[in-house]
Amino acid sequence: MASSLSLAAxxxxxxxxxxxxxxxxxxxxxxxRAYYPPTSEDSSYLCEQMLPDRCEGHAEQRxxxxxxxxxxxxxxxxxxxxxxxxxxxxxxxxxxxxxxxVRMSEHENERLTYSLTGSKMGRGELLLSAPDGTMLYDIPxxxxxxxxxxxxxxxxxxxxxxxxxxxxxxxxxxxxLLDPQKDRASVQSWMSExxxxxxxxxxxxxxxxxxxxxxxxxxSIVKSIAWGCRNQTFxxxxxxxMNSLLDCCLDLKGEQEHEVQxxxxxxxYRIVNNREELRLRQAPRWSSSRxxxxxxxxxxxxxxxxAAQLSFLxxxxxxxxxxxxxxxxxxxxxxxxxxxxxxxxxxxxKESLMVILNAVLSGKRxxxxxxxxxxxxxCEAVSGIATLLIPPLTGLHExxxxxxxxxxxxxxxxxxxxxxVGVTNPMFEHRTExxxxxxxxxxxxxxxxxxxxxxxxxxxxxxxxxxxxMLACRARARNETKGDKNFESFLRYKTRQYFQATLSLPExxxxxxxxxxxxxxxxxGRIKRFKAGGMAQHxxxxxxxxxxLMAWLSLLRGSKQLSEExxxxxxxxxxxxxxxxxxxxxxxxxxxxxxxxxxxxxxxxFHPSFAVRLPCVAFLRRLDGLPEGQLVLHSLNAFxxxxxERNSKLMPNTH
Numbered sequence: 190m191a192s193s194l195s196l197a198a199x200x201x202x203x204x205x206x207x208x209x210x211x212x213x214x215x216x217x218x219x220x221x222r223a224y225y226p227p228t229s230e231d232s233s234y235l236c237e238q239m240l241p242d243r244c245e246g247h248a249e250q251r252x253x254x255x256x257x258x259x260x261x262x263x264x265x266x267x268x269x270x271x272x273x274x275x276x277x278x279x280x281x282x283x284x285x286x287x288x289x290x291v292r293m294s295e296h297e298n299e300r301l302t303y304s305l306t307g308s309k310m311g312r313g314e315l316l317l318s319a320p321d322g323t324m325l326y327d328i329p330x331x332x333x334x335x336x337x338x339x340x341x342x343x344x345x346x347x348x349x350x351x352x353x354x355x356x357x358x359x360x361x362x363x364x365x366l367l368d369p370q371k372d373r374a375s376v377q378s379w380m381s382e383x384x385x386x387x388x389x390x391x392x393x394x395x396x397x398x399x400x401x402x403x404x405x406x407x408x409s410i411v412k413s414i415a416w417g418c419r420n421q422t423f424x425x426x427x428x429x430x431m432n433s434l435l436d437c438c439l440d441l442k443g444e445q446e447h448e449v450q451x452x453x454x455x456x457x458y459r460i461v462n463n464r465e466e467l468r469l470r471q472a473p474r475w476s477s478s479r480x481x482x483x484x485x486x487x488x489x490x491x492x493x494x495x496a497a498q499l500s501f502l503x504x505x506x507x508x509x510x511x512x513x514x515x516x517x518x519x520x521x522x523x524x525x526x527x528x529x530x531x532x533x534x535x536x537x538x539k540e541s542l543m544v545i546l547n548a549v550l551s552g553k554r555x556x557x558x559x560x561x562x563x564x565x566x567x568c569e570a571v572s573g574i575a576t577l578l579i580p581p582l583t584g585l586h587e588x589x590x591x592x593x594x595x596x597x598x599x600x601x602x603x604x605x606x607x608x609x610v611g612v613t614n615p616m617f618e619h620r621t622e623x624x625x626x627x628x629x630x631x632x633x634x635x636x637x638x639x640x641x642x643x644x645x646x647x648x649x650x651x652x653x654x655x656x657x658x659m660l661a662c663r664a665r666a667r668n669e670t671k672g673d674k675n676f677e678s679f680l681r682y683k684t685r686q687y688f689q690a691t692l693s694l695p696e697x698x699x700x701x702x703x704x705x706x707x708x709x710x711x712x713x714g715r716i717k718r719f720k721a722g723g724m725a726q727h728x729x730x731x732x733x734x735x736x737x738l739m740a741w742l743s744l745l746r747g748s749k750q751l752s753e754e755x756x757x758x759x760x761x762x763x764x765x766x767x768x769x770x771x772x773x774x775x776x777x778x779x780x781x782x783x784x785x786x787x788x789x790x791x792x793x794x795f796h797p798s799f800a801v802r803l804p805c806v807a808f809l810r811r812l813d814g815l816p817e818g819q820l821v822l823h824s825l826n827a828f829x830x831x832x833x834e835r836n837s838k839l840m841p842n843t844h
Contacts, residue, residue, distance in 0.1 A: 204467075205418055223450045392421045396435055499511050541634075557628045582729065589608050625641035682783035764807055
């Protein structure tokens with residue numbers, strides 16, 4: 190299987206889709222000063238993401254966000270059976286405001302609740318009319334009209350769908366109510382005629398810097414540079430070049446500042462998309478399994494990157510050369526892992542971390558709040574929550590994780606029933622209707638909204654035992670060299686393994702797992718809420734062969750002693766099913782050092798029965814024939830290596 194890089198190397202798509210430079214202006218607020226390639230799209234959301242709240246208080250930070258996500262304003266009212274869809278509204282050229290939305294939030298009985306959100310809301314009117322043109326409502330709106338309720342006795346009496354239109358702040362806006370049993374063809378036709386071609390999802394990295402300058406009115410200059418990639422493989426590798434570009438833009442002053450910035454952004458865009466200089470076609474065509482083995486098992490990430498150099502000529506400096514390390518494989522789920530800080534979560538929330546993770550699995554709205562920390566640290570925490578659950582979950586980047594958001598960007602996630610959101614505005618603490626679980630990154634407190642249903646079940650004792658063990662390991666890691674780095678990977682693996690095991694219990698566990706019935710009973714409530722909360726659709730689906738391999742490894746790592754027949758069955762099963770190079774790499778990827786690597790499998794070398802040692806040695810010799818397998822095998826302790834050598838000599842013809 191080709192890696193994501195090799196696929197990109199043969200593609201004509203740009204490696205970086207855009208580069209943008211934003212600045213805080215004391216008169217106009219956050220503005221995008223340069224954007225390449227040029228676009229006519231509204232930049233208000235991009236500004237909010239590029240210049241987080243209070244960014245002037247931190248010298249440097251980086252944040253993660255997404256563009257062109259699936260429209261999260263598409264809702265469905267299960268209670269009424271009426272489908273609701275809102276659409277983004279076009280802006281008049283003379284409009285003084287930006288970011289106005291209309292959202293259907295409730296439809297029960299004969300009352301319609303709608304809300305209007307935006308900045309500098311002007312006056313206008315909201316019209317509700319039937320398809321035949323009959324006016325049902327004409328509702329004036331003022332600056333104080335953020336939420337209204339109106340009776341609508343004519344709604345059920347009128348056939349067809351309803352179109353709501355209006356004008357305010359220079360916007361045309363609307364939403365429609367659709368009876369699923371009526372006029373479906375008409376609405377689908379209308380939707381296809383008005384729909385725009387969907388833009389690709391972009392992974393965006395943003396660097397913000399604040400520099401004190403007494404010569405400017407505000408006392409400091411705040412600028413940020415962001416770039417977006419449809420292929421996540423290239424998101425992090427240009428960070429050094431972009432940081433240097435941002436420093437250069439911060440140094441610029443004078444009348445030609447804007448013109449020079451535009452030229453620099455365009456130049457950088459062309460450089461990072463120069464495939465020939467990056468020599469992508471010369472990159473190794475590695476599979477994802479091989480990359481995982483070098484990165485996570487052998488712990489040598491330098492072997493699974495493609496090195497290149499780019500030269501960048503800055504405005505007032507001599508050309509600089511930047512070393513670029515392109516990952517040979519990075520999945521979409523790996524983006525959160527590359528950004529997240531899971532150790533920070535454990536240090537801050539301690540035992541309450543399990544409440545947060547269970548809330549995500551139950552499909553709750555989890556809001557992470559920090560007023561004192563930077564937006565960059567907040568993004569690390571939110572990404573860390575996602576990282577601890579990927580796997581068993583996958584695809585959370587599509588529309589469930591918002592590393593940083595502001596009040597004016599709430600419309601992007603308020604309609605979701607399950608999400609992880611990072612905010613810096615303290616107002617969120619008191620608006621309990623906006624969240625189900627609030628995690629305060631400043632004081633470590635976790636609050637549950639009075640309106641949220643968080644059921645305490647039997648799995649709490651099991652969770653407590655797990656998190657207590659993790660806290661004890663964390664205490665030991667503080668006193669070790671490179672303890673923080675090693676503990677981060679340890680915490681990720683153990684937490685993922687813990688939840689993957691509990692969520693897969695309904696599929697059946699091995700009869701060798703102790704207290705299987707007790708485990709099923711303790712986790713029944715968690716699994717039920719997981720399925721009901723909507724997150725089950727993101728459960729990683731393993732192939733039957735991978736499930737079997739994981740089951741065998743689980744038995745070998747288990748505390749219960751296996752019988753001779755059971756041990757023989759496992760080793761013979763491995764010999765029959767793990768034959769090719771890719772098979773061996775896939776198996777090695779399932780045996781990280783955090784799970785004792787090859788040690789549980791190699792213990793068969795000490796088994797008193799020759800019938801067990803025979804297939805054990807045969808399989809280890811097969812691994813020894815693979816370069817990666819040889820490295821892992823010969824990292825075992827001396828006693829196991831001596832046992833392997835001695836048994837190999839006794840069975841020279843074993844294949």
